[in-house]
Amino acid sequence: MAIPRKQYLQKLIDKQDNGRVKIITGIRRCGKSYLLFNIYTKYLRESGVQNEQIIGIALDELPNAMYRNPIELDKYIREQVKDTSRRYYILIDEIQFVSEIQNPYVEDATSKLTFIDVVLGLMKIKNADVYVTGSNSRMLSTDILTQFRDRGDEIRVYPLSFAEFYEGYEGDKRDAWLDYYTYGGMPVVLSLSSHEEKSRYLRDLFTRTYLKDVIERHAIQNDSEVLEDLLNILASTIGSLTNPTKLSNTFNSEKHIKINSTTIDKYLRYFIEGFIISKAERYDVKGKKYIQTPHKYYFTDVGVRNARLGFRKQEETHIMENILYCDLLRRGFDVDVGVVEQNIKTKDGKKLRKQLEVDFIINRGSKRYYIQSALTIAEPRKREQEIASLIRIPDSFSKIVVVRDYIKHWRDDHGILYVGIEQFLLDENMIDL
Missing domain, CATH: 3.40.50.300 (P-loop containing nucleotide triphosphate hydrolases)
Incomplete structure (x- = not known):
């Protein structure tokens, strides 16, 4: 189709x-x-x-x-x-x-x-x-x-959104999300039937096309393995805060390879220029300023990311966050990662400053939304944990929790909207309910 x-x-x-x-x-x-x-x-x-x-x-x-x-x-x-x-x-x-x-x-x-x-x-x-x-x-x-x-x-142009993928999906629609978060949105994937075909296509696409492009463009002679290792590390840590220094330390400790942070930063820029990954900046909501480091990195297509890891690390919570990030970019939003600082007192009376995360702060024109991605909020304690940052944001812009569960959308006493990921991705108007 x-x-x-x-x-x-x-x-x-x-x-x-x-x-x-x-x-x-x-x-x-x-x-x-x-x-x-x-x-x-x-x-x-x-x-x-x-x-x-x-x-x-x-x-x-x-x-x-x-x-x-x-x-x-x-x-x-x-x-x-x-x-x-x-x-x-x-x-x-x-x-x-x-x-x-x-x-x-x-x-x-x-x-x-x-x-x-x-x-x-x-x-x-x-x-x-x-x-x-x-x-x-x-x-x-x-x-x-x-x-x-x-x-x-x-x-x-981005790979197929979930809405586009869903429209062209010829199997049981109940399986569309499972296939999308596993194999991603490259159009050819829709025409392939078996896991072996999809896996081979995505792996070859990565090594024979994306990596080859970066190596040829920048005339990289001896660091092809370093590039592959770096992409593997990024693929394993999507949704996690990192920076070139942390990545350099990972190479030193886990790969026993000495590679400085400047080189790591350069290679990250190459991947971003090639649209393989994107970098999300961090924004201090209360301080109204950007935080220089660390950042989060997301893959343009989760199927390519999953194939890179041999479909071994299928943490749906991180993959869901990656998909949500890319879809918001596709819709034309500016997307940042949010930080809300909270002052707390310990049992012995000491004051501590704690940073709470907002998964995404998105802006388009005069509109702003705060979005939290959560696998589930079935447990009251889990819901309190997910909205802890949202209820401490001192403005009236929309606040949304997107969950994996298929639910009927609803609002709580704080005015926070709860909606399922599939509904959110299939209906772009859902964001303005």
């Missing part, structure tokens, strides 16, 4: 013909090419755009190898933009395959032509609207808009 990816289609429609290049980014194999060449192309045709007005080229295909030369690519596209009275839509897939060549038009030996020059040139064609995707590390970096000199709009 084809997933319509309505959220991303609407973003493309909203940015259509706005005079800027549309740059579709995201972790590899999350569906960027399908979005552009199938879903968006279908929309254009249904809107009355003729086939000859849609100029599409996939540069990763061998028959198009000659167009990896920037001059040939530019020539090929311009030859098809013939009628100045018609609007043309230029769709270039895997544009990072365009080679960097010596600029033949200038004498300076250091002058190069790249895919950026091609795109910037095409943008000057008044009757053209330009769209590009990129899937290796040259395109999967957070400085992408800077490369296009602030003339581009980035559309970030």
Whole structure:
């Protein structure tokens, strides 16, 4: 079953013909090419755009190898933009395959032509609207808009949300959550039937694609095993506070490898630039300031994370937190990890300062929400523990506890909303009940 990816289609429609290049980014194999060449192309045709007005080229295909030369690519596209009275839509897939060549038009030996020059040139064609995707590390970096000199709009694509996964799930819907938190939201996973097929696909995706991209982009020679170990440690500790110093100490104590925190920090940035992981900053709610360290790291796709660990560490509470974090990002929220300080007295009368965690503080425009992720609140003591931070937040913004249990949503005397994870992920309006 084809997933319509309505959220991303609407973003493309909203940015259509706005005079800027549309740059579709995201972790590899999350569906960027399908979005552009199938879903968006279908929309254009249904809107009355003729086939000859849609100029599409996939540069990763061998028959198009000659167009990896920037001059040939530019020539090929311009030859098809013939009628100045018609609007043309230029769709270039895997544009990072365009080679960097010596600029033949200038004498300076250091002058190069790249895919950026091609795109910037095409943008000057008044009757053209330009769209590009990129899937290796040259395109999967957070400085992408800077490369296009602030003339581009980035559309970030994520793996399938639970709502999208649920829509395309062909088994018993009661098993959808189980499969989603086990195998994640990579679109191909929906078409695979057995655990062996899904596991092999996700493991290969990690080692042959994601790690390879990082190693090639940054010309890493001797630390490939360190990169793998670091990813394993992060995968084992999702939802836990850490920093480069702590990770360095872990290498020293458990792996007997000496690697300094500066190098660890550099590798973490590489993973973030490649959209493999995301870093959540910590925010002091009462002090109204960010805390420099430690942070939390989450994987863009939990299926990739689980496969990395051989599906051995299936702590649903941490995986659920990871899924919730990614879904909030997908919805367009700014997401931080919260801290609420509490002053307490010990039995002997000493004053202590205790930090209580708020799993997520999310902001969008003038709206703010505090969200706690909990496996269950069936026990009164467990519920008190989960809401301890929320009831000490001195403002009136919405406070929500998302639980694994399938429950009918309700509010307590503090005004805190309780809702099940599946309902919360399937209905985006649930957040504003």
